[in-house]
Amino acid sequence: MNIFILNIALAVAWAALTGDITLTGLAVGFALGSAALFVTKPLFPGCDRYFKRVWRWVKLGVLFLYELVVSSVQVVWDVLTPAHKARPGIISVPLEADDEMEILLVTNLISLTPGTLSLDVTEDRKTLYIHAMFADDPDAIRAQIRTGMARWVREAME
Known part of the structure; x- marks a missing residue:
């Protein structure tokens, strides 16, 4: 699974849920999605490479x-x-x-x-x-x- 695409999807979902579909809303969603993916790293093989990159x-x-x-x-x-x-x-x-x-x-x-x-x-x-x-x-x-x-x-x- 491509972790970057998942992080983008989480950012879009966050922006849609908050009703703030702006660059700032997407950036906040991307940061929160990154944090969520970091916490759930064991569930996603290959996630370490994504975070290193x-x-x-x-x-x-x-x-x-x-x-x-x-x-x-x-x-x-x-x-x-x-x-x-x-x-x-x-x-x-x-x-x-x-x-x-x-x-x-x-x-x-x-x-x-x-x-x-x-x-x-x-x-x-x-x-x-x-x-x-x-x-x-x-x-x-x-x-x-x-x-x-x-x-x-x-x-x-x-």
Whole structure:
């Protein structure tokens, strides 16, 4: 049985029962459905995998929001202060992801982060080219992407 579909059905049922068929009502129903499914985990084989995956997606979202705030502050600080520390450059980043969805998510998250922009992925899907606003240390940026965004996406997609 697909636990995610069951959780969606519980969310819709909650929204219908409360008469609050809005995004907020569905979100509350989804959270309550998740709690109910968590409590009844022994009844649903394979439920542990669902909750691990949900946790990884939540972790990806929170860590991305953290990166978003940190990079936004860095860009704003550079724009507002008289001494500009930006040293833009194009950097090649080796990719470990094989799945197209993983590559798509990594490139989009990088592009959404202020100060970086995904430019291209090679045809063999092994290298990503990015433009970075602060490209003083390309190796540090590669390591940050590999151990940060790319790893979080890979974990979420498992």
